[in-house]
Amino acid sequence: MNTPATPPASNGVLHTRFSQRFGLPLPVALAPMALASGGALSAACAQAGALGLVGGGYGDLSWTQREYTLAQSLTAASPAGARIGCGFITWKLDEDASALDWLLDQAEEALPRALMLSFGDPRPYAARLQARRIPLICQVQRLEQVPQALEAGAEVIVAQGAEAGGHGMNSLNGRATFTLVPELADWLAAHSPDTLLLAAGGVADGRGLAAALALGADGALVGSRLWASAESLAPAGAKAQAQASTGDGTARSEVFDILRRKNWPAPYDFRALRNPLHREWESRIEALRATPEAARAAYDQGVAAGDFNAAHATVGEAVGLIHDCPPAAELLQRMAEQALRLHKI
Known part of the structure; x- marks a missing residue:
């Protein structure tokens, strides 16, 4: 059985392997939601202590250039600048990788802190990411997808439950977050113990984050709740x-x-x-x-x-927990404070 994530420190900060490896005050990553996770939202999450993943989505070059550059400009000369990453839909990269090409051609100081690939085979892109020393995050929906992600060199696995908004596995193949996460946690503990695990799907407040940690994840990838934030590009x-x-x-x-x-x-x-x-x-x-x-x-x-x-x-089952649309920093502060309270019970 996998050991749960490291308990929070006494100074009121949630410390996990994910937060420690990526230098984050919070064990949270912004889901790279296409056309919603733009530069302003990614920067706001990074400034609040999370990993801010720009939603490269379908690989539109001009959109990625504009929003990634914005995220960098908003976090320049601050610790948050080291918390900006990007994410793409893998099967679309197979058709047009120009946005990824542009990203990987950046100077060392402008490279993404991590790159997330979802929905396809990440292995064709592994060597280029490794050459630039960019950590790879791979999202999966089933246990059977994990070996391929590890072969690609994934340092972080995202276990996406079917509750998640946007794209995921259909009802014939999808898994629930509550059962997928602990199963993957146990599997990784046995087969790849240095690989980190994030829970995704239904995590919208501190209860969800605390549950993810209790299930053996090292943190959470948050989409729907941050989609409904002031900085989100959602209409x-x-x-x-x-x-x-x-x-x-x-x-x-x-x-x-x-x-x-x-x-x-x-x-x-x-x-x-x-x-x-x-x-x-x-x-x-x-x-x-x-x-x-x-x-x-x-x-x-x-x-x-x-x-x-x-x-x-575009929103998941966590929509029932969305009652306002404040700045991302406020949402993440609420989430962290509630999760800390629950860890102390």
């Missing part, structure tokens, strides 16, 4: 819809990927808030795939108008 209307919802209000399906013209490979699909357009098509996926034109037009109109009865709000 204001989407954040408002999330605050009015409960955890019952999300669904995992291919609907929004089809509407957005995103050709995701199996077995991945997308969790977001269910809205009228989603409900219209969620039980008719093949019909939507065959004739998507009218539904796509409705979706596009919703996006243009900021109408989230048609446009999507």
Whole structure:
């Protein structure tokens, strides 16, 4: 059985192997959410003591350049500058790696503190990351994916449960955070004890962080809760819809990927808030795939108008714990304080 993460120090700081290895006051990383985890949010998380991962997402070069540069400029000449990283969707890098190429061509002082790869085979990129001495974080959804990540040289494994917002494994293949994390913790303890583990999916407050540590993780990757922060690039209307919802209000399906013209490979699909357009098509996926034109037009109109009865709000089951949209620093402070209180019980 894996030993739980190191208990918090008496000075009120949560110390774990993850926080110690990456020089973080908090054992938390910002999920690199495409089009939401921009430079301002990544910098705010880094300044608050977390690892701020810019959401390189689909590998758009100009977006990555702008947001990564912004994160660096906002943290220049401060300790937070050493807490900025980036994350990409691996199968999209296989099609176009120009954003990664640009990132790896940076001067030594501008390189990312870590790089996270999700949804695909990370091994083709391992040698280049190792050459620049950039720690690799690999996100997995099943135990069977871990050996491939370790072969790629992953220093950190993210165990993503199906509760997570955005992309993850579909209902036939996905696992729950509460069971996936301790199983991976035990497996890593036996097979790769120096590899760190982060929990992802449903971690939205100090209770979730404390639970992740108790389950054997070294920290947590936080998405939905920071998606609903002041610095997040998520649309204001989407954040408002999330605050009015409960955890019952999300669904995992291919609907929004089809509407957005995103050709995701199996077995991945997308969790977001269910809205009228989603409900219209969620039980008719093949019909939507065959004739998507009218539904796509409705979706596009919703996006243009900021109408989230048609446009999507990318959030996970933790949406039921989202009741406000404060600065990221306030959210992370709340999370840390609550987790510390629970550790002392």
